[in-house]
Amino acid sequence: MICRDLLRWLAEREAGRLDARQSGELASHLRECLECRKTSEQFQRGMADLGQAYSGREPLDLSTRILARLDTRPLRPVLRWALALGELAVAGILTLLPSVVF
Amino acid sequence: MRGPGIVIIKNRGPELEPETGKRFREGDPEALRIIIWEYQAAMYRLGLRMFGQAADAQDFVQDIFIHVYEKRRLYHSDRPFQPWLYRVAVNLARGQHRRKREYAWEALPEKPQSGRAEDLLLAEERDRRVGEALQRCRPLARETLALRFETGASLAEMAEILGVSLGTVKSRLSRALEDFQRCYLALGGDSHDLP
Numbered sequence: 001m002i003c004r005d006l007l008r009w010l011a012e013r014e015a016g017r018l019d020a021r022q023s024g025e026l027a028s029h030l031r032e033c034l035e036c037r038k039t040s041e042q043f044q045r046g047m048a049d050l051g052q053a054y055s056g057r058e059p060l061d062l063s064t065r066i067l068a069r070l071d072t073r074p075l076r077p078v079l080r081w082a083l084a085l086g087e088l089a090v091a092g093i094l095t096l097l098p099s100v101v102f
Numbered sequence: 103m104r105g106p107g108i109v110i111i112k113n114r115g116p117e118l119e120p121e122t123g124k125r126f127r128e129g130d131p132e133a134l135r136i137i138i139w140e141y142q143a144a145m146y147r148l149g150l151r152m153f154g155q156a157a158d159a160q161d162f163v164q165d166i167f168i169h170v171y172e173k174r175r176l177y178h179s180d181r182p183f184q185p186w187l188y189r190v191a192v193n194l195a196r197g198q199h200r201r202k203r204e205y206a207w208e209a210l211p212e213k214p215q216s217g218r219a220e221d222l223l224l225a226e227e228r229d230r231r232v233g234e235a236l237q238r239c240r241p242l243a244r245e246t247l248a249l250r251f252e253t254g255a256s257l258a259e260m261a262e263i264l265g266v267s268l269g270t271v272k273s274r275l276s277r278a279l280e281d282f283q284r285c286y287l288a289l290g291g292d293s294h295d296l297p
Contacts, residue, residue, distance in 0.1 A: 007280050007283055007284060008276075008280050010279075010280075010283070011275075011276045011277070011278075011279035011280035011283065012276045014275075014276070014279050015272045015273075015275040015276035015279060016257070016272055017272050017273070017276050039287075042287055042290070043283055043287075046282070046283050046286045046287065047279075049228050049231070049232050049286070050232055050247065050251050050282065050286075051251055052228070053228060053229045053232035053233070054225070054229045055147045055150045055151055055229075055233070055252060056146070056147065056150045056156065056159075057143070057146075058142055058143050058146035058147075058159075058160075058163070059160065062142055062146065062160060062163060062164075063135075063138045063139055063142055065160075065164060066138055066142070066163065066164050066167045066168070067135070067138070069164050069168060070134075070167070070168060070171060
């Protein structure tokens with residue numbers, strides 16, 4: 001039973017999903033089964049490798065590129081409309097102002 | 103709670119000072135610069151793990167910070183910044199996964215060299231295999247493993263970032279580890295048959 005589902009048992013133990021009885025059952029099986037013990041050792045090496053593996057470093061100019069994209073990003077439609085309406089309002093005031101004042 | 107298992111924290115950014123968080127929320131460009139500077143490396147590594155391609159990871163990081171800046175009003179500056187940032191990143195990655203569907207593994211960027219030649223070769227081979235195995239995992243597994251092993255998030259932090267219960271995180275982590283180990287062992291070409 002454990003032999004067939006060994007990877008699942010090991011993964012569940014690693015994720016903290018086995019209770020004390022199940023952990024004992026797994027440990028007892030690993031003491032008795034040489035093949036499963038080997039796989040368990042490989043599993044542990046895989047865990048260590050996953051933790052230690054180097055993924056890569058970001059390019060040095062990444063922050064510059066992010067900031068450049070933020071600066072050149074087009075305004076959202078709501079803002080574009082607000083700006084256009086504001087410009088119209090100012091133009092209207094400037095047009096009407098002389099006739100009101102004089 | 104750190105939870106069971108081997109977890110190596112890889113240069114996770116420091117928690118943001120509340121004052122900086124507050125200024126960021128108000129749209130202060132200097133606060134945004136601090137945030138980009140502090141977290142771009144962690145976001146880039148997360149992107150590499152999730153997409154496997156340097157170009158995709160770079161686009162991903164740019165999208166994260168643009169999105170974060172546009173949605174800054176949704177951030178509550180009295181709460182920790184990183185879980186919010188990671189939540190935005192995970193949601194964006196899911197959207198990109200849905201759009202792309204397919205991934206290809208590319209060679210890792212050159213690693214800073216130090217140590218014996220033989221050790222370096224072994225480490226490079228390990229890094230390549232881990233990267234390739236991750237790219238063979240399902241996107242949900244990759245997301246879970248990237249959060250756990252690339253950012254060193256605890257199970258409780260993962261639950262907060264993903265917006266799920268602790269039990270669900272454990273269940274996802276268990277399935278993700280099984281998925282990864284199956285791919286990793288298969289790539290290793292080991293003579294011992296997988297169960």
